[in-house]
Amino acid sequence: MKRNQNPQHYNQKNVPDEWFTWRKKDIREQELVARPSLSYWKDAWRRLRKNFLAMSGIVFLSLLVLMAIFGPILSPYDANTQVLSEQYQPPSAEHWFGTDNAGRDVFTRTWYGARISLFVGFMAALIDVTIGIIWGGISGYKGGRTDNVMMRIIEILYGIPYLLVVILLLVVLGPSLSTIIIALTVTGWVGMARIVRGQVMQIKNYEYVLASKSFGTKTPRIIRRGLLPNTMGPIIVQMTLTVPSAIFAEAFLSFIGLGISSPNASWGVMANDSLGAILSGNWWTLFFPAFFISFTMFAFNVLGDGLQDALDPKLRK
Amino acid sequence: MLKYILKKLLIMVLTLWIIITLTFVLMVSVPGSPFNSEGNSNEIVQQNLERHYNLDKPIHVQYLLYLKSVATLDFGPSIKQPNQTVNDLLGRGFPISAELGLITIIVAVISGIILGILAALRHNGVIDYLAMGIAVLGISIPNFILATLLIQKLAVDWEFFPVATWKSPMHMVLPVLALATGPMAIIARLTRSTMLEVLTQDYIKMARAKGLTPWKIIVKHALRNALMPVITIMGTLLAGIMTGSFVIEQIFAIPGMGKYFVESINHRDFPVIMGTTVFYSAFLIVMLFLVDIAYGILDPRIKVTKKEGE
Amino acid sequence: MEKILEVKDLHVTFTTYGGTVQAVRGVDFHLNKGETLAIVGESGCGKSVTSNAIMGLIPNPPGKISGGKILFKGKDLTKLQEKKMRSIRGVDISMIFQDPMTALNPTLTIGTQLMEGLKQHRKVSDKEAKKRALEMMDLVGIPNPEERMKQYPHQFSGGMRQRIVIAIALICEPELLIADEPTTALDVTIQAQILELFEKIQEVTGVSIILITHDLGVVAKIADRIAVMYAGKIIETGTKREIFYKPQHPYTRGLLNSVPRLDAKGKLKPIDGTPPDLFSPPKGCPFTARCPMAMEVCNKIYPSSTTISDSHSVDCWLQDERAKQLLATMVTN
Numbered sequence: 001m002k003r004n005q006n007p008q009h010y011n012q013k014n015v016p017d018e019w020f021t022w023r024k025k026d027i028r029e030q031e032l033v034a035r036p037s038l039s040y041w042k043d044a045w046r047r048l049r050k051n052f053l054a055m056s057g058i059v060f061l062s063l064l065v066l067m068a069i070f071g072p073i074l075s076p077y078d079a080n081t082q083v084l085s086e087q088y089q090p091p092s093a094e095h096w097f098g099t100d101n102a103g104r105d106v107f108t109r110t111w112y113g114a115r116i117s118l119f120v121g122f123m124a125a126l127i128d129v130t131i132g133i134i135w136g137g138i139s140g141y142k143g144g145r146t147d148n149v150m151m152r153i154i155e156i157l158y159g160i161p162y163l164l165v166v167i168l169l170l171v172v173l174g175p176s177l178s179t180i181i182i183a184l185t186v187t188g189w190v191g192m193a194r195i196v197r198g199q200v201m202q203i204k205n206y207e208y209v210l211a212s213k214s215f216g217t218k219t220p221r222i223i224r225r226g227l228l229p230n231t232m233g234p235i236i237v238q239m240t241l242t243v244p245s246a247i248f249a250e251a252f253l254s255f256i257g258l259g260i261s262s263p264n265a266s267w268g269v270m271a272n273d274s275l276g277a278i279l280s281g282n283w284w285t286l287f288f289p290a291f292f293i294s295f296t297m298f299a300f301n302v303l304g305d306g307l308q309d310a311l312d313p314k315l316r317k
Numbered sequence: 318m319l320k321y322i323l324k325k326l327l328i329m330v331l332t333l334w335i336i337i338t339l340t341f342v343l344m345v346s347v348p349g350s351p352f353n354s355e356g357n358s359n360e361i362v363q364q365n366l367e368r369h370y371n372l373d374k375p376i377h378v379q380y381l382l383y384l385k386s387v388a389t390l391d392f393g394p395s396i397k398q399p400n401q402t403v404n405d406l407l408g409r410g411f412p413i414s415a416e417l418g419l420i421t422i423i424v425a426v427i428s429g430i431i432l433g434i435l436a437a438l439r440h441n442g443v444i445d446y447l448a449m450g451i452a453v454l455g456i457s458i459p460n461f462i463l464a465t466l467l468i469q470k471l472a473v474d475w476e477f478f479p480v481a482t483w484k485s486p487m488h489m490v491l492p493v494l495a496l497a498t499g500p501m502a503i504i505a506r507l508t509r510s511t512m513l514e515v516l517t518q519d520y521i522k523m524a525r526a527k528g529l530t531p532w533k534i535i536v537k538h539a540l541r542n543a544l545m546p547v548i549t550i551m552g553t554l555l556a557g558i559m560t561g562s563f564v565i566e567q568i569f570a571i572p573g574m575g576k577y578f579v580e581s582i583n584h585r586d587f588p589v590i591m592g593t594t595v596f597y598s599a600f601l602i603v604m605l606f607l608v609d610i611a612y613g614i615l616d617p618r619i620k621v622t623k624k625e626g627e
Numbered sequence: 628m629e630k631i632l633e634v635k636d637l638h639v640t641f642t643t644y645g646g647t648v649q650a651v652r653g654v655d656f657h658l659n660k661g662e663t664l665a666i667v668g669e670s671g672c673g674k675s676v677t678s679n680a681i682m683g684l685i686p687n688p689p690g691k692i693s694g695g696k697i698l699f700k701g702k703d704l705t706k707l708q709e710k711k712m713r714s715i716r717g718v719d720i721s722m723i724f725q726d727p728m729t730a731l732n733p734t735l736t737i738g739t740q741l742m743e744g745l746k747q748h749r750k751v752s753d754k755e756a757k758k759r760a761l762e763m764m765d766l767v768g769i770p771n772p773e774e775r776m777k778q779y780p781h782q783f784s785g786g787m788r789q790r791i792v793i794a795i796a797l798i799c800e801p802e803l804l805i806a807d808e809p810t811t812a813l814d815v816t817i818q819a820q821i822l823e824l825f826e827k828i829q830e831v832t833g834v835s836i837i838l839i840t841h842d843l844g845v846v847a848k849i850a851d852r853i854a855v856m857y858a859g860k861i862i863e864t865g866t867k868r869e870i871f872y873k874p875q876h877p878y879t880r881g882l883l884n885s886v887p888r889l890d891a892k893g894k895l896k897p898i899d900g901t902p903p904d905l906f907s908p909p910k911g912c913p914f915t916a917r918c919p920m921a922m923e924v925c926n927k928i929y930p931s932s933t934t935i936s937d938s939h940s941v942d943c944w945l946q947d948e949r950a951k952q953l954l955a956t957m958v959t960n
Contacts, residue, residue: 015924015928015947017949018923019922019923019924019927020922020923020924020944020947020949020950020952020953021922021923021953022920022921022922022923022953023915023921023922023923023925023926152328155328156328156331156332156335159328159329159332159552159601159602159605160332160335160336160598161556161559161560161597161598161601162556163556163560164336164560164594164597164598165336165339167582167590167594168339168340168343168590168594169343171343171582171585171587171590172343172344172346172347244457248459251459251461252459252461252560252564255461255564256563256564256567256579256582256583257579257582257583258582271461271462271465275465275568283469286462286465290462290465290466293459293462294454294457294458294459294462295457297456297457297458297459298453298454298457301453301456301457302453305453518729519724519725519726519729519730520729520730520731520732520733522684522724522730523722523724523730523731523732523792523795524732524743525684525716526682526684526716526717526721526722526724526796527716527717527743527744527747527795528713528714528715528716528717528718528744528747528748529713529717529743529744529747530713530747533743533747537735537743538732538735541734542732542733542734545734615734616733616734617733617734617779617781
């Protein structure tokens, strides 16, 4: 449509004579200045901000963290006090989320559950990352024989069905918050180590790393300054995906009776406690923990997806 | 190829050995004896246990004999159910669990792949967003929650399906649905992303430049390459379905292995826990091995990468 | 001479999140039967998009041929249905891609990939298809074709793979072959062999070739005519001799100066700056910002084409009489 106005169709003769002068040099230099280049993180943030789902995830998770901290304080009820006269109250002005089979306030218990779930999720992710970075970093950076042995160990651990090991450990050690976290991380770091190794192997052959090596920079410094910052993208993505799987695992374990024991609140425990209740119509006892487990996992998953897109250097434009 | 198989076989055996040893170590390290917990096991059971686990012998002999009994697939007696061996329970539960697992994996794989391909072919279209919306939800909702929701709505409120047990195809719909949704979602997402990647490859352009029909391009050139990564995660998916079946069988009162396993955990019936764990692990590891072999057969490049020693 | 292909005022646009990219903005050129035309330019100048447009391989969406004609033996390809286009692709017009490492499907045997185009378009028995495939492998110089047909791409070297790709492109005896950077991904020694192969197949089959490249060395070896492309436009076309010895456009001169040559007197001079953003292409000549001889007029109006000879034409304001006067005064000062 624009083509009709295309200057190409000017008759050469119409062009004013005064336009035939050399262009000034400073104008030209101005024009040659390239577009401002954004740093990796700024650019990633710019792209993440455009992703509606991922941003909703961030908002939801922020609110959840706030409520996990302040929710129980705001509520006038204690999470574990049983008031048998107030059994199965539907949601109301007094009990926003209703009460459960023992007359406990579901609202308060939900935020206690959030504490447990988020704590388990973040701790598991943190431990995974720490071990994963060390193991994967060394394996990828050293290469050769060391790498071979370390990778074989990973391959063997990878074959072990991790929830079975977790169950075994919990049966023997007895369920508690710390044993759950330990159990989850015993084999959980393997995935992270693989990712870190792959990244390190790829990056260590880039020119800038080879260059600093040839200047005699010490290995730990190369790993810290040259390699880690550039492997952060995939690590962060993997972390955001580890948290929901740890939260799921905790809920799952609580559900089969291996979570933290019953008077304490965790979303899995609450869901398990209310299994019988929903058949008798007391839906809220299950709905709130179920809703928060699902939405927390959903938020982490969409955030992880968003981060993956935002941090992928291939998509930079 | 032979070298590749042998290597995978070696890793499989090592993994198995580690699991068996781990179960043994954990069991002997249980405070007190795991075999007379709560003091309610009767005398016959106690004798059986002592005979099976050779509790009177030194620990390394116990270990060796344990290895031997596992190798001969003899998992000993149960504590809580006298006159029952772990093998009896497995024999009864496994066929049902296997049926549930098999139907689930078929449903998950077929629907996941179809969903993923449709999403990729209509990239950024309505179908894509819809399919991926379903997929993220499928990944986010834990199967035990989905199961209770399904029972509540489809079985109790609307009475479309029976609430529980495992008798007819109608009984199978809800548990399979609850168990298959998660893996289906994972497969759909993976298929979509690999399909999108494959579709930008030069060999797809080349196939188009040859004047092949879109159908031929997708089936012959794209699908096969796009499904390779799906094969690699089959092991993990199987593990997920298996552990998922613990709760699903519990919720739907399906008399499979998973139900016995969860009961044994709740009763701290250690021989059953040990036996089932080892059996499950062995089954999974063998599956993982088969997946690796299948991958090696389907991807002609495997032989070379192995020769070059990575 | 018979024109096998004529491209007239071709426009291709891509709609992306950032806006509309005008990748090809009014391209005109033609190709005579049996000759080799090289389209030369920096990456992103629209040369690959042009070749994909001829093949009907512009992904839609986001891409679209928004104007112009592509006449292949008098037939306008832009008007054809996809189904009709499919019967031309691989049969009358074939294409060779840049990277032989990725152009072959890793999970299918070489034989399968060689024969499938033939089987798609011609009613041939398996035996005939195999015979033809063996002939083609022989033509492109692959030893032990019988055995090699059963192998997979990863068992071939880069140069051998490119030979296979060429064989695939030629198996239906096309009249037009589009080669998109066919030697860029190869070692220098292999490059020479592949270029020789091009000369040989042109001799044997009489196929017309469009060669897309940024490498003037490749052009010097096998092209008959050259079209220089910049920012979605062809800014100068001429015979190889004309472009190499009498380049008119400052960009063409810049390109030639940035190639190392044994007989060159001066220093190697790269062109400063980068090509313009095709989201919002400049109104005037797109090379203005980088041009050492830019005038005020260049930034305002795109120059129309000036004919230097029957075969040589250029889009540049320096061809205007008034610019020549300006040049003359500069020299006298």
